[in-house]
Every structure is written in C-alpha cells, then in structure tokens.
Amino acid sequence: MAYLSIGQLARRSGVKVTTIRYYETIGLLEEPERTESGQRIFTDSDVQRLSFIRHTRDLGFPVEDVRALVSLQADAEKDCASVDRIARHQLGAVRRRLTKLEALEAELKRMIAACEGGTVASCSVLAALGDHDDCLVGEHEGAELMAVPPSKRS
Template sequence: MLTIGKLGAAAGVKVPTIRYYEQIGLLPAPERSAGNQRLYPGAALDRLSFIRHARDLGFPLEAIRDLLSLSDRPDQSCAAADAIARTQLAAVRARIARLRALEAELERMVAQCAHGTIADCRVIEVLGDHSLCAAEDHHSRPEAAA
C-alpha cells in the first residue's frame, strides 16, 4: 500500500492532482488507515501512470475517462480506443497547423521590422490591427490568448 505522497512521487504527479482525479472519478477512492491517511494499492499506481501518460499526450479528461473504462474491459474490441486516439491525433494536427500559421505570422512581423522607433514598429502595428495580420485562423482563438 502506498501513501498519497509515495504514489505521487512514483507516478510523477502532484498530490493535489491525485486528489482531483479522485474527486472527478478517474481514480477510485482509496482505503484509509486508522489515522485516516489515504492508502493506495499497486493498481492505483498503474492507473495513475496511465492517466499521466494520456495527459502528456494531450488527451482531454473525458477521453481519458473513456479509455480507462475501455481498459477495465479487456475482452472487447479496441475500435473505440482507436477512434479516441484518432480524434486526439486530428486535434494535435489541427493545433500544429494553427501553430505553424502563427509562427509564419510572427516571422513576417519580425522580418518587416525596420529597427526604427516604436512609432514605426511593424510588430506593434500588426498587434494593434488584426486586419494587417496574414494568419487569419488565430483570430478569436482562446488558446492563442493563453
């Protein structure tokens, strides 16, 4: 049995994250010691490692929930897991395309820099007026603002 600290250290996950995963049902509630300390079986480490790896690959929590549900039933077809992975791959490719467009726009802005004063700065000018921006697909994108 592992304490929450040892579980987190073994999986490379912070304690508050483990508690959150329990709260949203990705990890089952652990047993408690006589002193009310959380005690996790080895299977919890496997499950937490699965979740962490899926998060590292960018899977959203709902997809991870579905994948965990599928992994709990090993006799069924893997078609659903494949579909979830394909959806994630498409999302990653779309994000890469947006990032490439943003990279090209930033390169264009920097290349047009005249190294003069702020009054003549192309970077400031483009950031202040979206109509001057060539990368149309980042307008109104929440993740572009993050």
C-alpha cells in the same frame, strides 16, 4: 501487499498530490482506502492507473477521453475499436492545432521580418499586434490556447 501514501504515489507516478486529489474528485481515480486515522492508502495498481492517466494527459487527451480510455482499459476482452476511434480523434485534434501553430509561426515570421528597427512609436511588430486585420493569415486565431506560458519556456 505494500501500501503507499499519497506522497509516495505522487513520487512514483510523477503526478503532483493536488492533481491526484483532483483526479479523485472527478472520478478518474477511485476513492482510495483509508487508514483508521483517515490517511489515503494506495497500491501498485493505483501507480499503474495514475501513470496511464498521466501519459494520456501528456499526449493531450481531454479528461472525458481519458475517462473513456480508463473505462475501456478495465475490460480486457472488449474490442478496441472504441480506443482506436478516440485515438484517431485525438490525432485529428493535434493536426488541427499544428495547422494553427504553423499559421502562427508564419505570421510571427512576417511581423518580425517587417521590423526595420527604430523606436517603439514606429514599431511594425507592435502595430501588427494592435490590429488583427493586418495579419495575412487568420488561422492562428485560438493558438493562444497552445502557447507556452513564460514560466515553462526554456
């Protein structure tokens, strides 16, 4: 059996080393074996499990749901009703976020359309941003949790 270092595991799974250590800390990954010098060593099964975790996180599953899915995955003979329930719950959460994002999009379009140019002192976009009561749609509250950070924008 070939062993992998944490760096090799990171490259093969596409997960940063710091994230791997975090997943170990919170119990999503089992404590790995170590060499005599204390270096973590991993196997192909760790790559598969970490890839599974990464994909579930990419799909937006919260850590507790990922933990449940990892646990359920370990029992191949178990009924998959629990897995289905978790996936359906996540789909509902995604749909709720989409609704908020659509409201956010509508509000931003309205603000931009109201802009007539001019100076910052008379900017209707800044005025709307300064007073939430001017918004026509309230469902975009909380959408900041879904915003793309400036460093990730293309």
